[in-house]
Amino acid sequence: MALQTETDEDLMRRVITVRDQHAFRGLVDRHKAMGMTLALRVLSDEMLAEEALQDAFLRVWRSAHTFTFNSSFKTWFYRILYNAALTKRKTESKTDDHVELDEHAAIGEDTITSSKETTQVILQSIERLPQAQQTVLTLYYLQELSLEEIGEVTGMPNGTIKTHLFRGREKLRNDVSLREYVNN
C-alpha cells in the first residue's frame, strides 16, 4: 500500500510490528513541519526547536511499542514533542522572554488594507503572545486539535485552554482590528 493512502496509525502499526523504517520516514515527513512550528512556539529558537523535534522523533521510534492506539498518533506525538520542547527550554535555562501584548502597540485599524497584510500582522502578533497562548493557538488552529486533545498534549485543564484560546484570539483581534477590516 502506498504511504500516502495509509493513516498515521497504519504506519505506526508497521513501525511497531516490523520496525519499518520506511513507514517511520513517512510519519516524519508528514509531521516535521507542523512539529517544527509547535516546537518554535515553545522555544522561540530555531536550533533548539529542531533539536527538540529530533529528540521527539527518536523517542517515537524507541518507544513506539508504548503507543496504545487509544488516542490519535498526532495527539501522542505532539505530547512527546511538547514535553521534549519544555525539557529543552528548562535545560537551556531559557526564561520566558515573551512579552504580553501591549495594548498601545496594537496596529491601528487603518493600517489593515489587505488580507496579506492581515496575515503578516497576525503572524507578528502571535510571536508576541505569551508562550502558553501561542502553543494553544497553534494546536487549535494549525494542528486542528480539539480542546480535549490539546488537554492531552499539554496537560492543561479544559478551562485553562479555553482561557488561553480566548485571550490569544482577543489579542489578535485587537491587533488586526478585524471588525473594521471586514466592514471596509
Added chain:
Amino acid sequence: MSTTNQHQDNQSLLDREIKAAMKLGVRVPHADFTRELMSVIAEEELSPVASRVSASRLPWTLVALGVVFLIVALLIPGSSEASSEGFSWSGSSVWTIAALGLISLLALTQTKPRFRGL
C-alpha cells in the same frame, strides 16, 4: 444583519484569518533533517547494543579505566632502559601507554561530531 450574526461572522472570519496566517507561518526544519534522523535510526538498528551504551557514560568509563591504569603504572617500579640491546618493555611503561591510549580514546569520542540534539 443583526449585531449577533455580524459578531459571529466576524468571529469566524477572524478564525479563518488566524488559521490562514498559521499555515503561512509554518516553519520547516533544515533540508537534511529527515536524512540525518533516519541515518541515526539506521545506525541504532545495526548496532542496538552499542546504541544502548549511554554516550555520556562511555567517556567516564574510559576515564576511570585510564586512572586505574595510571595508578597501576605508578605502583609498578619502572625498569625500562635504553641500552645497546634496545628498549626493554617494563610493566610500568605498558600500563602507562594503556592509560594514555584510553585517555586519547576519550578525547576522540568527545570531539567526534554528533547528531544535533542528541
